[in-house]
Amino acid sequence: MIVHTAALPFRADPLGAAESPSCPVSVVNAVSRCPPEGGGKVNTIHPMSTTPRTNAPSRPAPRSLRAGATAARTRAPAARGGAPVARAARRVAGLAAGAVTGVVELGFLGVAGVLFVALAPWPAGRRAARRFADAGAARLVALERARLAAWFDHDTGRMPATSGYGYLALRATAGTVASQLALTGLFLGLLFLAGGVESLLSGGSYLVPLRYPGVHLTVDSGPLGTAYGLGLLALAALWGAATVTGERRLAAYFAGPGEREAMRRRIEELTATRSGIVRAVDDERRRIERDLHDGVQQRGVALGMLLGRARHGADPAAVAALVDQAYAESRRLLDELRSVAWRVYPADLDELGLRAALAGVAERAGLPVTVRHGLAERPVSEIETAVYFVVREAIANAAKHADAREVLVVLSEDERAVTARIRDDGRGGADPAGGGLSGLERRVLALDGTFEVESPPGGPTTITATLPRAVREGPGASCA
């Protein structure tokens, strides 16, 4: 019978008895007992990462390491945006800081210009002025990057030294004026609003006559101030938002990668992941060979020895006993062979899909495994296979090394990616560079996914693999 998971509706309940009562799947609801997220060592590896992973499992302090944060990657603002009010406050703080840095930058550019002109006649003086200007510009650019990152949630790449002056000049003039305007609008708006509200509440309002051609109005100062203040605030907010966007665009224009640069990065990334996948294939072959050597072949030899001894034996009773043992050994040999074949590639996966294949993994796990299958339809084959192997390896690690009591597997998706998260309640300390995990990582990276191992000493371990649903487009897709 072929079951297409694509036909199955989204279901949040764990896999198991409800669907296949004949299967003795040891499934428990581990959700509530699984420890909460966070607080541990995080190791995110992006495809571009060439940075060696340095976090040793023994490191006591929780530490976050994000390798491969590059110019082309702007972290989604939502990732650290927080509540709208907090975000607005950070934007205002950023604008205020920008107004100050702008003045500093203008001053610096002025001084640098004067120095250049004044020292121009002497080569040594020109060089000194150049050194001073370069160092100052680099510092100011770094300051701007920090400001953009801290308050505008915008990570820019390192800016080439040559474009530093252009950026500073534009940013110092336009940026400063725009920030000042936004802040002034904000300040005046707040003043009007406060005055208006105060006079409304205290009743100390007075009438303001408005006389235009054709219009003769007398307005109460309370509502007038309030309306004026609100209007100004709205304008200031719009203007501020535009300024923030402008600042980000400006920085991205000067620092962001051009098409060539994006292409170069993509090539680098592809080269790295390509050799990674070749290594992963080799590692897998090595594992298969070892499986065959340590398991099947040894059993085969053991079986042969039993039969050889039986053939050699003189006592019929002893011979019969040896033949019995040989028969039992032949059964074990076949079991072993079957399990090696299954480890190489489970035929279920193509035939029955991820859901059934993972149910098989859960049955064989030797500890309670809950699978929450949140995928509405079957992903494409290579994604499905990658998810399958990530989940299986993570479960195997949990059972073998982490001493875990139970494992929770959550498969989820959105319009762009499929995510597999596997969490166990074991003792943690998994080494992302270790054989099994690094092989999986290479596989995931080759599919343009991300692979994250969070495993502080003492546990729990969470492994997250995110795989894009579709093949990535050209180089432009990577630079937002």
Next chain:
Amino acid sequence: MRLILADDSVLFREGLVRLLEEAGHAVVAAVGDAPGLLAAVDEHRPDVAIVDVRMPPGQAGEGLRASLAIRERRPDVGVLVLSQYVETTYASRLLAGAPEGLGYLLKDRVTEVGEFLESLERVGAGGTVFDPEVVRRLLARTTRSDPLGRLTPREAQVLEHLAQGLVNAAIAERLHVSQSAVEKHVNAIFDKLGLARVPGYSRRVLAVLRYLGA
């Protein structure tokens, strides 16, 4: 004989210990890695050490290196190397020293109990035993211009048996031919390979394999 067994598979070790004890040998130590093997050889001074090529920690040639070390430190201890695959390189490395009390067999040969025990006896008695597969592999890579390529199929067969350390009488029995026929083949082999006649079969093996390994 007093034997030491070194193999990282418990299953294999246990099976082989039983087999050897049933055949009347005493297994004085059974170890799972190369350092353990060297220590056990020093401690027990066995007649023969049976060693798997692949052992922890590296799972690659540790057993072979340990075997070479044993041959250097204790030439009186016979070494029978077992290997999952036949590698002619291993054979020639083992043969770099003295050929006495040396064997190199495919691991599966232990299932042919009678022949395996005979091979073990020959190694214990200071003989040399090489797996027929070694000779077959060497013959397979010869070319027409190579003297080996000029051996008749029958002569190649005789050569395999020579490599196993068998005397002419035993070869004659196995190939179901007369002893004089075997002698004729052996001489033909030596002629074709340009080897001078030397007495003693372990020397014959040495001569043949040295030539092949060159």
